[in-house]
Amino acid sequence: MKHQSLFARVSIAACLFGALTILPVFAPSAGAQPADPKRGRALAEIWCITCHVIDREQTRAVPASPPPFPALADDPAVTPERISGFLRQPHPPMPDMSLTNQEVADLVAYIQSLKQ
Numbered sequence: 001m002k003h004q005s006l007f008a009r010v011s012i013a014a015c016l017f018g019a020l021t022i023l024p025v026f027a028p029s030a031g032a033q034p035a036d037p038k039r040g041r042a043l044a045e046i047w048c049i050t051c052h053v054i055d056r057e058q059t060r061a062v063p064a065s066p067p068p069f070p071a072l073a074d075d076p077a078v079t080p081e082r083i084s085g086f087l088r089q090p091h092p093p094m095p096d097m098s099l100t101n102q103e104v105a106d107l108v109a110y111i112q113s114l115k116q
Contacts, residue, residue: 032102039103040110044069047097048107055114066094073114083108 044054053068072078087104090096099107 032105035102035105035109037106037110037113040106040108040113043099043103043107044110051094069111070114070116073111074116080108080112083111 041054044052048054048069049058049060049062051062051066053062053070056070072083084104087097087099087107
Protein backbone atom coordinates (compact mmCIF):
# COMPACT_ATOMS: atom_id res chain seq x y z
CA MET A 1 0.00 0.00 0.00
CA LYS A 2 2.78 2.41 0.91
CA HIS A 3 4.59 1.58 -2.34
CA GLN A 4 1.49 2.46 -4.43
CA SER A 5 1.07 5.73 -2.59
CA LEU A 6 4.68 6.74 -3.23
CA PHE A 7 4.36 5.75 -6.89
CA ALA A 8 1.16 7.79 -7.22
CA ARG A 9 2.80 10.86 -5.66
CA VAL A 10 5.86 10.57 -7.90
CA SER A 11 3.63 10.18 -10.97
CA ILE A 12 1.58 13.24 -10.06
CA ALA A 13 4.73 15.26 -9.39
CA ALA A 14 6.18 14.22 -12.76
CA CYS A 15 2.98 15.23 -14.56
CA LEU A 16 2.88 18.59 -12.82
CA PHE A 17 6.53 19.23 -13.59
CA GLY A 18 5.93 18.35 -17.24
CA ALA A 19 2.90 20.63 -17.44
CA LEU A 20 4.74 23.52 -15.83
CA THR A 21 7.69 23.01 -18.15
CA ILE A 22 5.53 23.08 -21.29
CA LEU A 23 3.16 25.85 -20.16
CA PRO A 24 5.48 28.75 -21.13
CA VAL A 25 5.49 27.52 -24.74
CA PHE A 26 1.73 28.03 -24.99
CA ALA A 27 1.25 30.94 -22.60
CA PRO A 28 1.83 34.45 -23.90
CA SER A 29 4.88 36.18 -22.51
CA ALA A 30 4.48 39.12 -20.16
CA GLY A 31 5.08 41.71 -22.90
CA ALA A 32 3.14 39.88 -25.61
CA GLN A 33 0.60 41.83 -27.60
CA PRO A 34 -2.76 40.37 -28.54
CA ALA A 35 -2.67 38.34 -31.74
CA ASP A 36 -3.14 40.63 -34.72
CA PRO A 37 -4.49 39.28 -38.02
CA LYS A 38 -3.11 42.31 -39.89
CA ARG A 39 0.43 41.51 -38.73
CA GLY A 40 -0.30 37.87 -39.58
CA ARG A 41 -1.33 38.86 -43.10
CA ALA A 42 1.90 40.85 -43.52
CA LEU A 43 3.92 37.80 -42.40
CA ALA A 44 1.97 35.56 -44.77
CA GLU A 45 2.78 37.93 -47.65
CA ILE A 46 6.49 37.64 -46.80
CA TRP A 47 6.86 33.98 -45.81
CA CYS A 48 3.90 32.01 -47.12
CA ILE A 49 2.58 33.39 -50.41
CA THR A 50 5.18 31.63 -52.54
CA CYS A 51 3.72 28.21 -51.66
CA HIS A 52 0.27 28.83 -50.14
CA VAL A 53 -2.88 30.56 -51.29
CA ILE A 54 -3.13 33.06 -48.45
CA ASP A 55 -6.58 34.55 -49.12
CA ARG A 56 -9.76 33.92 -51.06
CA GLU A 57 -8.91 36.44 -53.80
CA GLN A 58 -5.39 35.25 -54.62
CA THR A 59 -4.88 34.58 -58.33
CA ARG A 60 -1.16 33.86 -58.23
CA ALA A 61 -0.34 30.22 -58.99
CA VAL A 62 1.19 28.12 -56.23
CA PRO A 63 2.29 24.46 -55.94
CA ALA A 64 -0.62 22.02 -55.59
CA SER A 65 0.33 20.34 -52.30
CA PRO A 66 0.49 23.13 -49.66
CA PRO A 67 -2.98 23.72 -48.21
CA PRO A 68 -4.67 27.04 -48.98
CA PHE A 69 -5.15 29.19 -45.87
CA PRO A 70 -8.92 29.61 -46.50
CA ALA A 71 -9.30 25.81 -46.56
CA LEU A 72 -7.40 25.57 -43.26
CA ALA A 73 -9.63 28.23 -41.75
CA ASP A 74 -12.82 26.46 -42.86
CA ASP A 75 -11.76 22.99 -41.66
CA PRO A 76 -13.19 22.37 -38.16
CA ALA A 77 -10.43 19.80 -37.49
CA VAL A 78 -7.77 22.48 -37.94
CA THR A 79 -7.85 24.27 -34.60
CA PRO A 80 -5.76 27.32 -33.70
CA GLU A 81 -3.71 25.07 -31.40
CA ARG A 82 -3.05 22.64 -34.25
CA ILE A 83 -1.93 25.42 -36.60
CA SER A 84 0.27 26.89 -33.89
CA GLY A 85 1.91 23.55 -33.15
CA PHE A 86 2.45 22.90 -36.85
CA LEU A 87 4.13 26.29 -37.36
CA ARG A 88 6.46 25.75 -34.41
CA GLN A 89 7.82 22.41 -35.67
CA PRO A 90 10.17 22.37 -38.66
CA HIS A 91 8.80 20.05 -41.34
CA PRO A 92 10.05 19.72 -44.89
CA PRO A 93 9.37 20.95 -47.45
CA MET A 94 8.31 23.99 -45.41
CA PRO A 95 11.37 25.99 -44.35
CA ASP A 96 12.19 26.46 -40.66
CA MET A 97 11.22 30.10 -40.26
CA SER A 98 12.05 30.26 -36.54
CA LEU A 99 8.95 32.34 -35.85
CA THR A 100 8.52 34.05 -32.51
CA ASN A 101 5.52 33.23 -30.31
CA GLN A 102 4.00 36.57 -31.34
CA GLU A 103 4.48 35.86 -35.05
CA VAL A 104 2.89 32.42 -34.68
CA ALA A 105 -0.06 33.96 -32.82
CA ASP A 106 -0.45 36.63 -35.51
CA LEU A 107 -0.35 34.09 -38.35
CA VAL A 108 -2.89 31.88 -36.58
CA ALA A 109 -5.13 34.92 -36.02
CA TYR A 110 -4.88 35.80 -39.71
CA ILE A 111 -5.70 32.27 -40.86
CA GLN A 112 -8.63 32.13 -38.46
CA SER A 113 -9.87 35.49 -39.78
CA LEU A 114 -10.45 33.81 -43.16
CA LYS A 115 -13.09 31.48 -41.71
CA GLN A 116 -16.43 31.65 -43.52
